[in-house]
Amino acid sequence: MTGRNAPDCPPNHGPDEVVTIVDLLDELAQGRAAVTFGEIVETLGARGFGPLLLALAVLLVLPIGMIPGVGGAVGLVMAVIGVQILRGGRGLWLPAAVRDRSLPSERLHSACLFLRPRMQWLRRHLRPRALALAEGAVSLRLIAVLLVCAGLVMAVMGAIPILPPLMGIPVLFFALGLTTRDGAAVALGYLLLVPPVVVMASA
Secondary structure, three states: OOOOOOOOOOOOOOOOHHHHHHHHHHHHHOOOOEEEHHHHHHHHHHHOHHHHHHHHHHHHHOHHHHOOOHHHHHHHHHHHHHHHHHHOOOOOOOOHHHHOOEEEHHHHHHHHHHHHHHHHHHHHHOOOEOHHHHHOHHHHHHHHHHHHHHHHHHHHHOOOOOHHHHHHHHHHHHHHHHHHOEHHHHHHHHHOOHHHHHHHHHO
């Protein structure tokens, strides 16, 4: 896996993408009772792993991640994404139990309303820089390994109330960095891994 052609860092990605992702999720939630993980993956997966990771991290950070089963499902998807990055693949296969798990559309819509102004703020501050961290092969492989480990921990320990947001915050910054090619965001993601590691070590 190399630089600009890596599947999770398409060359057309940039700061505007973070707002587009929220818009796509909000559109997905309109006029229905629930949205499945399979539909989220289908909607965002073609845009690369960065946007999909961003959506998953948001689910963990916001209260919607406290819905029973959501943390574990998100963790499994994260682990699969990590494996695919390591393999250099583009597709994303999910087991039916995860693909069919659903989120209340009303909760997803509320999350999008909360996120939109914050993503608009981030759009003005994120930019391509420190590209070795954002799209270099070594950093991408390290992020992939961390996603596999974090995802499996979430799948097993996702019921611990404080764990989803703690795990979601570093993944959120990894996703922001991959999506906008901003290595500074990736570096912050590495730094923010310390709190969840401390929590898991003391659990």
